[in-house]
Amino acid sequence: MKPLKVILAILICAAVCQARPQHDHRHHAEFNKSASCIGKCTEGPETFHMPQVMKLKVKAHAECHAEGKCPLNEPSIRQRSPCLDGKSAGEYECSNVDMMSYVSLRDMGSYGDGNDIWGWTDEPEPGLRFEYAIVGTEDGTAFVDVTNAEDPTVLGFLPTHTTFSMWRDIKVYKNHAFIVSEASGHGMQVFNLLRLRQRPPAGTVPRLTADAHYGMVGNTHNIVVNEDTGYAYLVGSTSSRVGYVVCSGGLHIVDIREPLFPRFSTCYGGDGYTHDAQCVIYHGPDVRYHDHEICFAYNENTLTVVDVTNKNGIVMLSRTPYANVEYSHQGWLTEDHAYAILNDELDEMYTSEKHTRSLLWDVKNLEAPVHYSSFLSTEMSVDHNLYIRDNLAYEANYCAGLRILDITDMEEGAEQVREVAYFDVAPDWNTVSFHGSWSSYPFFESGNVIVNSIERGLFVLRPNHEAIKRLQEEAKLKRKAISH
Template identity: 30%
Template sequence: MINNLLSAAVFCLLCLASTAIADSTQNLGEAASGNPAISAADCVNGSAGGLSCNNVNLWSQIALDEFSSDPQHANDIWGFYDLNTEREYALIGLRNGVAIVDVSNPSAPVEIDTVAGASSTWRDIKVYQFFDETSQRFRAYAYVTTDASNIGLRLIDLSTLPHTVGGSVAISPELRAHNVYITNLDYTTGLAVDGVPPVLYTAGSDLSGGRIRAYALDVPTVLTLAAAAPTGGDSHDLSSVTIRDARINQCPGATNYCVVLIDANEDSFQIWDATNPANPFRLSLTSYAGLGYVHSAWFTRDGRYAFVQDELDELDFGGNTRLRIFDMSNLAQPVLAETWTGAEAAIDHNGFVRGNRYYLANYTRGLTILDISNPVQPAESGFLDTFSAHNLATFDGAWGVYPYLPSGNLLLSDINSGLFVLQDQTLDSPQGTFSIAATSGASEGSALQLAVSRSGGASGAVSVAWDTQPGSASTLDYVSGAGVLSWADGESADKVISISLTADGLSEDPERFFVRLYQPEGGATITPPDVASVFISDAGAPSSMGFVAAAQQVGERDTLAIVMVNRRGSAEGALSVQYQTVDNSATSGTDYTALSGQLDWAGGDATARSIEIPVLADNVAEGDEDFQVILSAPGGGVLTIDIANVTIRNVANSAPTANAGFSQTIREGVTVVLDGSNSADPDGDLITFAWVQTVGPAVTLNNPDSAITSFVAPQVNASVTFNFQLTVTDIFGVSSSAITAVTVTNTVSGGGGGGGSSGAPMLIFLLSVTLVIRWQMRPAADI
């Protein structure tokens, strides 16, 4: 009986240990990376390029092995809309840094730069953008935290785009932190909300016991500590909402608004009045039945509800994805209003609200989109499964999603498969969709009329809220406003927003502010454009156009030379100009692709224009070369800088470095893994792999054109050495090789033995191993 019990216990412990090992491996994000990228595909009959889907199209993917840093996995993601260039970017956290990817053309994303960093499974990224009066342009910074590393909160200057970014600089006393968050920002533009200063928070750092720490952003490159939370445990993630309704009476620090911060605190979530960041006040601490690990949360736009992600409930208690929705009417006592249960067992990770959709990074299920027209009755409206192996409760697949780009395109980071750019097709509704013109303008001293349309359906009574947001124009230049537009059942005519523009008597270029649509009601949705750029012009000022810079440089491997053209003077009236490239020392067809065309602006539009010129890498040792871009035939205005000189910096190609891994001694019958993933190209170019056997009896290599290959060691009568050569080749056909040796030994039978109590030490040993593994799996940082 004892032996039977011991056998059963050992078997169960082996199962537990193997499960723990598997989960620990997934926790470290080491599951298969290097899956090939999938080409653009619409979701048709439940499939987009072989990925299961519904109402979500695939624009593009950058697989992990297509990034220049050759990361082993990806983690979090954020987006950036550059108001200087109108270009859209993905900022994706990688095992070894942060990659900045231009996704302005969603079907052809381009890696612009990668800022290297310490090796870590966990990174978090947020972006703050503001108008710099001194330079008269927008500046932007990405703030990056890294857990399990001692490199501090890092700052990356994004203001030097579109060709490069500034290197990262440590700007806070923290050595590590799990998450970073900035309150009071518009998530599309990264600009501060009207009249409310932004505050940067760290969560789960090595200081203040892991509690939240608040930093003022008065000088964005020099953080000033406002306060650390006076109570509470280790914080994991944060989000906030600024409320102006009757609930401000529940906030001791409220003025005419209250900044409500939700702190996902692992074993609870805490609600803080963070209106005064130097004196935060905890309003409540909430737990719930079936709690595993409170990972993150996000508010609806009006702050009436909070969606809470628990990262361990599916794993610990079984069942399918569970997303909890809390009623936040009473900030001192949030009430669980509903628990949405998904179709699969996948774990919920990070989620975000835009309009009446909830975008959920759902680990092995990929992206899940919920219709939250009624927040307490969510319904799945779409998904795309980026991890096709299974939909079980493991830590593989989608880590984060960013749904706030002006284009409406979605950015998703997948631990195993890199970056996905997706298209949301869930927004059609019989109640209609709301949108607003992307650009408009008028002269100062006038009243601007902005039309908001309801299209695609007119069933039922619906409404949408709007407000204004400063940009380069402040509230001294226009009368800020907010309101709600309503349509009756069957009504579809446009509604008008009227905004007064102030005459300040100053001579200046067009100034810009924004009008945002949000909070659709009645089942209607919001479709891009939902943020309008409004340009205020001096009355009677002439229009002009010209290059932003008369000279610029690009690298031969930069893929694109992006030359910017600005409209100045007045934004009123239509404008056009023609452009063409002209050879200098650089030759079209060899060094770059010749281009010509016309740029057009409608009346009221003063957004920048890009001329994208493909740069060709020829792998020829040569000096720098240049060509020109020339503007001509202006229509509706005059030219300023009409010639831009583009220099292509040539750097000689370097051969890649092959690394075939260590030599091994293996017993016959064992699967042998040959790992060439540490091979690299010093120029950051993509490389291909080719394994061949050079010595020993012939064996069959699995996937010999991948970084990692394998074979089964054959039976041998005595030790036999096998040699394998790995050749890596860059995009120019330059190669290098390395050899590794595998010695296969004959299996030697071992003696049996032992009865008695020998099972007890083994049981203790397995218990110890299992406990150690489970301890390593604990969610001390992210999972």
């Protein structure tokens, strides 16, 4: 119990402020973009609001720890629990999603709460496929084989590089995991995922070590990887100690084409602090930028679009605020790169509208994106990370759990968006607060979705894809009938 007491003491000491962030809409001056990184390149952001957001979360989790609800460490469930009459495993509210299994934080080797999550697929030979969950926690990263979704196998735990932190983020490139954290001095850990092919003795969770470390940043809030180019974008670095290159909290770009030898490339902080981003080889409607590498950055109070094709000549294409902005958190593009959905993490807390708001964007013109509509959930919950696959948006909405939206005709506005499935991983919480589902990963070929619960741990879920398709077809026929 000693680690838990230490965590609780740290969290309570840190929970000293509940101030609402005050937004600064000024442009941040652009700076030297060369790989030499001089002057402002090494400095922290002039103004940014993440510290206030973090204090809100630290306070919430300190209270949760004091109540004995974080972490909960309910017994793991290694069997399928179908969604029947709106419930799975007797307590989880659901619709069109079955729980295949649940693995507690403790069983994954962690003594803290959960946070982000990502996935990796290993294909050692043609026709053979293994699916893995890479699970972020306060004290490190767990690796879990979820190929047999009803009986996952924990393969090991990689401790944090420095100290505990509520924030950890992971992405994958060339069979390597790249891990960052808000922990002081953490930098970026690199772990060779092929090592997971060597299975540990049953019932053990070996402590793993990183294969490489990148130390040109200290704390980093998120990591973005473009697997098509082999570049990682570290965002939200703010510690400006000697030797760190924080890029004003913006895009710290790392060449990871040789995964075990990550190299600093360049910086872009022309719009200051970036909370999260998605970087793609663009193939959308704006033909001026076809085959360019474009980053869609969520910069606290704007959607900011940046052309990073030329690493020594990065160009900001647009910087767009929107109505009732509180904290532009994260978002994802539709697969045709014509639209995006953005989540604002604090609007449910600080505006009169308490239902979860998903902001729909038309990004067909990269130089002039438009926020044209907003989908409001039936639930009152804070929204967090979301991802889009095919015509479905997978939203991890804290206390409301995983919500799956049909976005087939989202270009026609929010009235054409419909929730088609959900699974609430937080039966103990039903408030506009920072508890429940942190994130999900919906990109496995199997169709399974993994979700990380802050208080409980890893959920392996199976959406009823057949039922969801029927709902999509019914909606399509209804729209067709109305149009005629």
